[in-house]
Every structure is written in structure tokens, then in C-alpha cells.
Amino acid sequence: MNIEKNSVVTLHYEMYDVNNELIDKTEEPIAYLHGGYDGIFPLMEEALQGKAVGDVVDITLSPDDAFGEQEPELVRVEPLDVFPTDVEVGMMFEADDPETGDVLVYRVTDIADGKAIVDGNHPLAGMRIRFKATVDGVRAATEEEVTHGHAHGEHGHHH
Incomplete structure (x- = not known):
């Protein structure tokens, strides 16, 4: 077939x-x-x-045609106190998109100076x-x- x-x-x-x-x-x-x-x-x-x-x-x-372009607005810097105490690079978190109401998955890409950088883009975007x-x-x-x-x-x- x-x-x-x-x-x-x-x-x-x-x-x-x-x-x-x-x-x-x-x-x-x-x-x-x-x-x-x-x-x-x-x-x-x-x-x-x-x-x-x-x-x-x-x-x-x-x-x-694959995972889309990188969207800079999906990269955010957040204070560490909004995360669990054991937050590490590579962890993923869900958050509501205030504009669309969709649930986005953010990946922690860096931690420094009491802040975490999170990225809602697909890792292959x-x-x-x-x-x-x-x-x-x-x-x-x-x-x-x-x-x-x-x-x-x-x-x-x-x-």
C-alpha cells in the first residue's frame, strides 16, 4: 500500500x-x-x-517549515524567588501567556545574580x-x- x-x-x-x-x-x-x-x-x-x-x-x-523562528519576546529574565529553590539550567516550567491565554513551556537557560533566564522558544527554533x-x-x-x-x-x- x-x-x-x-x-x-x-x-x-x-x-x-x-x-x-x-x-x-x-x-x-x-x-x-x-x-x-x-x-x-x-x-x-x-x-x-x-x-x-x-x-x-x-x-x-x-x-x-520546522520549529519556527526564534521569537525574542519569548526570552525573559525572572527573579529566582519565583522558582522552586532547586531551580537548575535545563528545567522546564509552564506559564500562561497573558496575551493569548495559551500555556507556554519555558526552559531555564541561565542562572546568575539572583535571576533566571527562561526561553519559551522550541529548543530547535x-x-x-x-x-x-x-x-x-x-x-x-x-x-x-x-x-x-x-x-x-x-x-x-x-x-
Whole structure:
């Protein structure tokens, strides 16, 4: 079966930075519902259209097509007394965005002089990313998966 709209695709991927250094890879395959359900980057989904088990797709995504550009307004300096006493670089915290009401995840990037710098950007924002994906499986989606907009079962979403 070839990948088409409303098929569940499982794949392995490797992700590389601009220097071709491996920054992430799957240990177990991931699954997504193909066909515009936002389960994978749109350009990657487009490249996978029509592919079959064993096919390999290798594409480079600009920041706009991957994790977005860096947004300077998402970097903030906060006094340490608003954090738990054991705050460390690398810790993550959720905070409400006062403008949108969305919950943002901030990462502590530095601590000095009684202050912490927190960054709400994705750690890979602003980077060109190369994805190399190998199709591991393709099957027709169930009606429930199409209704829910995501893959269920092994390597997919569990309710």
C-alpha cells in the first residue's frame, strides 16, 4: 500500500542540524495519520505522499517549515524567588501567556545574580533541520482515527 490521505504511517527518522550532526532519532517507529492532520511537518508529509514501506525520504526544512523562528519576546529574565529553590539550567516550567491565554513551556537557560533566564522558544527554533525518514508501515486508517484526527494503537495515540 502506498501512503495516501487517511492512511496511518509508521516511520523511523533521523534528524540532523545544519552541520549534519545527528540531533535526534527514533528508537521505536512513530505513527501519524497522513492527510493534513498536523501529525508531522507539512513538507515532510508532502514528501511522503505516494511512498511505500522501505522508501526513504531525505529533506531539509527551513526554520519556518520546522520549529519556527526564534521569537525574542519569548526570552525573559525572572527573579529566582519565583522558582522552586532547586531551580537548575535545563528545567522546564509552564506559564500562561497573558496575551493569548495559551500555556507556554519555558526552559531555564541561565542562572546568575539572583535571576533566571527562561526561553519559551522550541529548543530547535531558528534552525534548518534535515530529516531522513524510512517508511516502516502503511495501513488504512480506521473511521475512529479519521474522526479523532490521529493514529491509535501501537506507536500512535492511546486514549
